Amino acid sequence: MSLPQMLQDIFQYWPVLQTFPFWVWSTLSVLALLFLFVFPFAGVAVYVERKIAGDIQARIGPNVVGPYGILQWIADALKLLLKEDIIPKKADRKLFIFAPMIIFMSGAASFAVIPFSENLILANLNIGIFYLIAITSLVSMGVIISGWASNNKWSLLGGLRAAAQVVSFEIPVALSLMTAALALGSLNMVDLVNAQAGMKWGIFHNPFMLILAFVYYISALAEVNRTPFDIPEAESELVSGYNTEYSGMRFAIFFLIEYADAFVICAVSTTIFLGGWHLPFLNYAHIPPFLHIPLQVTIFMTKACFLLVVMMWIRWTLPRYRVDQLMKLCWEVLVPFAFICLLGTALWMVLFQGKGFIELLGGLF
Amino acid sequence: MFLEYTTIFIFLIVGIAMVPLMLLIGKILRPHAPDDKKTSTYECGEIPLGSSWIQFNLRFYVIAFLFLIFDVEVAFMFPVASIFKQWTQAGFGQGWLAFIEVAIFVGILLVGFAYAWHKGDLNWVRPKKKE
Numbered sequence: 001m002s003l004p005q006m007l008q009d010i011f012q013y014w015p016v017l018q019t020f021p022f023w024v025w026s027t028l029s030v031l032a033l034l035f036l037f038v039f040p041f042a043g044v045a046v047y048v049e050r051k052i053a054g055d056i057q058a059r060i061g062p063n064v065v066g067p068y069g070i071l072q073w074i075a076d077a078l079k080l081l082l083k084e085d086i087i088p089k090k091a092d093r094k095l096f097i098f099a100p101m102i103i104f105m106s107g108a109a110s111f112a113v114i115p116f117s118e119n120l121i122l123a124n125l126n127i128g129i130f131y132l133i134a135i136t137s138l139v140s141m142g143v144i145i146s147g148w149a150s151n152n153k154w155s156l157l158g159g160l161r162a163a164a165q166v167v168s169f170e171i172p173v174a175l176s177l178m179t180a181a182l183a184l185g186s187l188n189m190v191d192l193v194n195a196q197a198g199m200k201w202g203i204f205h206n207p208f209m210l211i212l213a214f215v216y217y218i219s220a221l222a223e224v225n226r227t228p229f230d231i232p233e234a235e236s237e238l239v240s241g242y243n244t245e246y247s248g249m250r251f252a253i254f255f256l257i258e259y260a261d262a263f264v265i266c267a268v269s270t271t272i273f274l275g276g277w278h279l280p281f282l283n284y285a286h287i288p289p290f291l292h293i294p295l296q297v298t299i300f301m302t303k304a305c306f307l308l309v310v311m312m313w314i315r316w317t318l319p320r321y322r323v324d325q326l327m328k329l330c331w332e333v334l335v336p337f338a339f340i341c342l343l344g345t346a347l348w349m350v351l352f353q354g355k356g357f358i359e360l361l362g363g364l365f
Numbered sequence: 366m367f368l369e370y371t372t373i374f375i376f377l378i379v380g381i382a383m384v385p386l387m388l389l390i391g392k393i394l395r396p397h398a399p400d401d402k403k404t405s406t407y408e409c410g411e412i413p414l415g416s417s418w419i420q421f422n423l424r425f426y427v428i429a430f431l432f433l434i435f436d437v438e439v440a441f442m443f444p445v446a447s448i449f450k451q452w453t454q455a456g457f458g459q460g461w462l463a464f465i466e467v468a469i470f471v472g473i474l475l476v477g478f479a480y481a482w483h484k485g486d487l488n489w490v491r492p493k494k495k496e
Binding site: 030091164170179245343 | 368369370371372373375376377379380381383384385387388390391392394395396397398399401403404405406407408409413416417418419421425428429431432435436439440442443445446447448449450451453454456457460461463464467468471475478482487488489490
């Protein structure tokens with residue numbers, strides 16, 4: 001069941017509310033997700049990242065606004081809201097305005113299929129993982145539009161680099177998501193998670209899936225332009241890359257979606273490789289139903305946030321790749337690895353009749 | 366099941382509408398005083414030379430082509446991936462049949478991939494041709 005359906009079920013006996021059509025509940029849940037989760041989470045993620053960066057570089061980080069500087073992100077958002085909105089005279093005005101919209105749309109809409117818990121999912125699509133690939137690849141279009149529309153050399157270079165990079169790393173990402181779907185036998189996000197109940201996590205399914213988890217994580221890092229793969233917005237080379245000309249609120253959108261996307265890929269890794277809301281030796285049949293949602297959300301978010309912290313740790317530890325090294329890494333390392341893992345997983349499935357490693361172990365004892 | 370797509374549709378509309386809305390809120394509060402210097406193109410303080418709408422390197426085109434081929438391949442593989450497990454559970458015969466079909470489909474692409482690799486299309490910096 002999805003969140004809008006759940007709302008409809010809850011209010012089905014209320015006098016006025018029961019007459020509301022489905023789309024009202026959809027709209028409400030979309031707005032609730034955006035305002036109660038995406039925006040605050042992106043803000044807190046920025047704060048946490050700055051704190052981690054501070055720790056790694058042996059300094060304090062934000063510590064002025066609020067206790068331990070925890071309100072820093074609200075101050076940042078307010079500052080960006082009050083900044084003047086500048087559109088360069090030579091820019092292509094329409095495309096310049098359109099680019100953040102398409103980036104926000106694709107970045108936010110990818111949250112629709114993140115399964116926070118069995119029922120807490122915005123749209124329980126039967127092709128969830130396929131939808132995710134489709135919607136996240138729209139970002140590259142927004143990036144290339146913003147780079148071209150700015151009529152700025154830095155932006156153009158950044159936009160083209162970003163497009164080449166996102167598009168290249170899309171291949172290993174799509175291949176690893178597909179292999180996971182192949183091993184777990186579904187495209188639906190909730191079914192994917194439930195196929196990993198107990199200890200049958202995706203990474204333990206077979207040795208190839210374990211490699212693939214790393215392939216996915218690395219290429220997803222590159223797909224959202226995080227360091228060490230942030231050449232599209234390399235400060236030392238391109239000022240700020242494709243968003244050089246954007247200021248104020250428009251820049252804030254690029255910034256927000258960067259963090260939202262980072263969370264999305266962590267959530268997807270959790271969903272398909274780390275068993276979503278499942279833990280070893282935890283059987284949901286023995287837990288009272290009203291505890292399911294809080295428990296599942298807690299487990300899911302813990303795993304996803306752990307991956308997010310690892311991502312930040314990587315960012316502040318490793319130096320940046322060069323363009324040619326990056327493309328070499330993608331096409332000559334990650335893509336062949338992904339193909340080998342695809343065929344290896346398929347072979348494993350045939351040899352062991354679709355059973356994962358843990359299931360086979362269970363059969364032994 | 367199609368009801369779920371309502372949410373997706375609304376998500377896309379809200380996603381598009383949210384950006385102008387955010388800008389509209391700021392419009393009341395923020396200053397608006399553009400001048401020639403402020404709205405000129407940023408080029409690290411220099412006066413910008415010419416337009417940047419230029420022809421760019423052809424290798425971006427090659428990358429786009431490679432991407433297209435691989436992505437279509439992946440898109441076609443997804444239906445197979447979703448039922449592969451059922452086939453393998455149905456028995457050895459069906460499992461091998463499915464595996465061989467997948468292997469042929471991937472194999473054809475890998476031949477093309479090997480060709481592109483050998484030809485040097487995957488290299489970002491092309492070595493200069495020997496005379």
